[in-house]
Amino acid sequence: MGGKDRGRVLLDRVLAGIPAGESPVTHVAELPQRIPRTVDWPEWTPSELISALRVCGVDRPWVHQVAAANLAREGRHVVVATGTASGKSLAYQLPVLADLLADNKATALYLAPTKALGADQLRAAAGFGVPGVRPAPFDGDTPPAERDWARAHARWIFTNPDMLHRGILPSHGRWAGFFRRLRYVVVDECHAYRGVFGSHVALLLRRLRRVARRYGADPVFVLASATVAAPERSASVLAGVECQAVVDDGSPRGARTVALWEPPLLDELSGENGAPVRRSAGAEAARILADLVVEGARTLAFVRSRRGAEFTALGARRQLSEVDDELAGRVAAYRAGYLPEERRALESSLDDGALLGVATTNALELGVDIAGLDAVVIAGYPGTLASFWQQAGRAGRAGDGALVVFVARDDPLDTYLVHHPAAVLERPVEATVLDPGNPYVLTPQLACAAAELPVTDEDIDELGGSAAAETLEELAADGVVRRRRTGWYWVARDRPHASVDIRGSGGEQVAVVEADTGRMLGTVDPSSACATVHPGAVYLHQGASYVVDDLDLDTGLALVHAEDPEWTTSARDVVDIRVVRTLEERRYPGVSVCLGEVEVTTQVVGYLRRLPSGEILDHVPLDLPPQTLHTRAVWYTVSGPLLHDSAPGGAGLKPAHIPGALHAAEHAAIGLLPLFATCDRWDIGGVSTAAHTDTGEATVFVHDGHPGGAGFADRGFAAITPWLTATREAISFCECPAGCPSCVQSPKCGNGNEPLDKTGAVAVLDVVLRAITPAGA
Numbered sequence: 001m002g003g004k005d006r007g008r009v010l011l012d013r014v015l016a017g018i019p020a021g022e023s024p025v026t027h028v029a030e031l032p033q034r035i036p037r038t039v040d041w042p043e044w045t046p047s048e049l050i051s052a053l054r055v056c057g058v059d060r061p062w063v064h065q066v067a068a069a070n071l072a073r074e075g076r077h078v079v080v081a082t083g084t085a086s087g088k089s090l091a092y093q094l095p096v097l098a099d100l101l102a103d104n105k106a107t108a109l110y111l112a113p114t115k116a117l118g119a120d121q122l123r124a125a126a127g128f129g130v131p132g133v134r135p136a137p138f139d140g141d142t143p144p145a146e147r148d149w150a151r152a153h154a155r156w157i158f159t160n161p162d163m164l165h166r167g168i169l170p171s172h173g174r175w176a177g178f179f180r181r182l183r184y185v186v187v188d189e190c191h192a193y194r195g196v197f198g199s200h201v202a203l204l205l206r207r208l209r210r211v212a213r214r215y216g217a218d219p220v221f222v223l224a225s226a227t228v229a230a231p232e233r234s235a236s237v238l239a240g241v242e243c244q245a246v247v248d249d250g251s252p253r254g255a256r257t258v259a260l261w262e263p264p265l266l267d268e269l270s271g272e273n274g275a276p277v278r279r280s281a282g283a284e285a286a287r288i289l290a291d292l293v294v295e296g297a298r299t300l301a302f303v304r305s306r307r308g309a310e311f312t313a314l315g316a317r318r319q320l321s322e323v324d325d326e327l328a329g330r331v332a333a334y335r336a337g338y339l340p341e342e343r344r345a346l347e348s349s350l351d352d353g354a355l356l357g358v359a360t361t362n363a364l365e366l367g368v369d370i371a372g373l374d375a376v377v378i379a380g381y382p383g384t385l386a387s388f389w390q391q392a393g394r395a396g397r398a399g400d401g402a403l404v405v406f407v408a409r410d411d412p413l414d415t416y417l418v419h420h421p422a423a424v425l426e427r428p429v430e431a432t433v434l435d436p437g438n439p440y441v442l443t444p445q446l447a448c449a450a451a452e453l454p455v456t457d458e459d460i461d462e463l464g465g466s467a468a469a470e471t472l473e474e475l476a477a478d479g480v481v482r483r484r485r486t487g488w489y490w491v492a493r494d495r496p497h498a499s500v501d502i503r504g505s506g507g508e509q510v511a512v513v514e515a516d517t518g519r520m521l522g523t524v525d526p527s528s529a530c531a532t533v534h535p536g537a538v539y540l541h542q543g544a545s546y547v548v549d550d551l552d553l554d555t556g557l558a559l560v561h562a563e564d565p566e567w568t569t570s571a572r573d574v575v576d577i578r579v580v581r582t583l584e585e586r587r588y589p590g591v592s593v594c595l596g597e598v599e600v601t602t603q604v605v606g607y608l609r610r611l612p613s614g615e616i617l618d619h620v621p622l623d624l625p626p627q628t629l630h631t632r633a634v635w636y637t638v639s640g641p642l643l644h645d646s647a648p649g650g651a652g653l654k655p656a657h658i659p660g661a662l663h664a665a666e667h668a669a670i671g672l673l674p675l676f677a678t679c680d681r682w683d684i685g686g687v688s689t690a691a692h693t694d695t696g697e698a699t700v701f702v703h704d705g706h707p708g709g710a711g712f713a714d715r716g717f718a719a720i721t722p723w724l725t726a727t728r729e730a731i732s733f734c735e736c737p738a739g740c741p742s743c744v745q746s747p748k749c750g751n752g753n754e755p756l757d758k759t760g761a762v763a764v765l766d767v768v769l770r771a772i773t774p775a776g777a
């Protein structure tokens, strides 16, 4: 290595000129380099495959690649969960290609969460030039003639869950030859299958296995994942079969310096209810990016939105043009679609140094072959640790240090993370959350399964057990399936597949259409339509701004026109929550913690128009119908005496402060749940009240935002103590006087962030945590 590490040197340069007392860096960690460990090719590898791989630059495989390949080859389902750029692909390419070479009728199926990734993997598989494999795509972009060819001749099909669901399984008879010899199913980047989408994919994989069995095949599942907690458990829930995990990463990695960075508070600005405001993560990232480019460091900056990426690149270019116009020209925003050529061009210009700095959204996280950069700037926590490490993994070449800077955004989770380095640096990546038992997923999936093949008793066990049996009874009552001696048969006229959206959350989507041109811009979940596309709402689509003229919930249509006003809009709503059924309850003195089914009724009553400075122009009332959502929630109650008591052990709150204290505790809890479940704060919601009708006490609810739930509330219930501990810390560590977006304010609050009581929230969480934590723990 020699001399001072390159990552450290770059960090010193970025911090140059900032007085020591004002350093935004809250923590610096040095991650050591990892030495590569290779092994011989497994003895079963055909020699022509070894030569093909050598031609493509793979001389000797790494330990994890061979460990996973060996398991798959022995017929064991396996998940390989290792870091970015650790060559996970070879772990499945090896057994698949060896089998396809050994048996000229054998077939394999590859599934990717995105078309871009699928296209890359297809290119790689085709690039080996192994004779007779005939890899081919089969996705929404494949022309009909090529589809016919693929079905008849390809032995390795590259597709995605959407196409498997709509295009392959419903017409499995036409794929009989393919299914009969199906040896392997590869599920790539499987940590992407979470929440409602993940629950759908879990049932889709069970449908796939059932169809394969019908043709006499029992394929081995090979899953690839970013490093996640308990990979064998997540993979087994997803695939529906027992999976063995390979986690011992044998690939090399350069040393990295990781700096956690909190932008300073701005003196000249104030936000909602007079709260202090920090410099934005995007502006801070622009400055860091410019400094790194001046040092000649090849840098990627990850920003949360497209608009943000443009803004960051623009900011960096502006600062660089004061130094050197030539340098300014070597910074770009990556905002183009996902066309492979565009990504190739970007890869090569970063590789040869034509570009030095690129600001991008998470779009670049998957399916781009960029590694070994000098620096990565992550502006805003990307939602999961898996994504965080995926992005950070772009930095660092063996033998050469690199810098990773994580810049906190103004929200409770980011604030918590920059003040709790262990939560970023030492914590295992969060478990992937999905729930194949969700009735809103199970019902349409069972309908599809029955339409593909009659559902037998044996299938029922695999498809969800007693919940599946009950669901089939309901489908029978609706007249779409019928029970016969040999199983449940689909009897309705139309097949259900086309109306089942595996990425959505059920219900008819609301289409957002430009009135002048008739162009459809996108769709919105029916449950959130009132809040996001109400009349007057500013709607953003791929960086362009529109204003909504009309929302018709009956026809599922929102009409918009192009307009870029200087204000943004935020809906105001009234929310009511009812406990339908308590599923689990833990009682403690004065406190209870529950998990159950709830009905959330939301009525959007108006919206605020707000200028970028935070100034509010006006409040516009709206008359929209209430919407109900049946879902799952986790909640805790606190008794009156515990809240009021000012003696030690009580929260000592005056009655007037209780609603604000609970509301603040609710906001922060929503902000911190993503630390324990792979969700985003927009996937969940909350309600708090000083006296709830169903519980009779002060109650804070946090609920899933999707019909039937996606497992997030369940995770919150399971992790209640660490979750509420982190929530308390996030609030108490924030240096603001009375609440700000970094702690208790929420951008999606339907009540204008009022009332909020920051100190009261800490007092409430203290009494709850004292009650639920066993003494001495």
Ligand SMILES: [Zn+2]
Residues within 6 Å of the ligand: 734, 735, 736, 738, 739, 740, 741, 742, 743, 744
């Ligand atoms: Zn604060």
Ligand SMILES: [Zn+2]
Residues within 6 Å of the ligand: 663, 667, 746, 748, 749, 750, 751, 753, 754
């Ligand atoms: Zn609120």
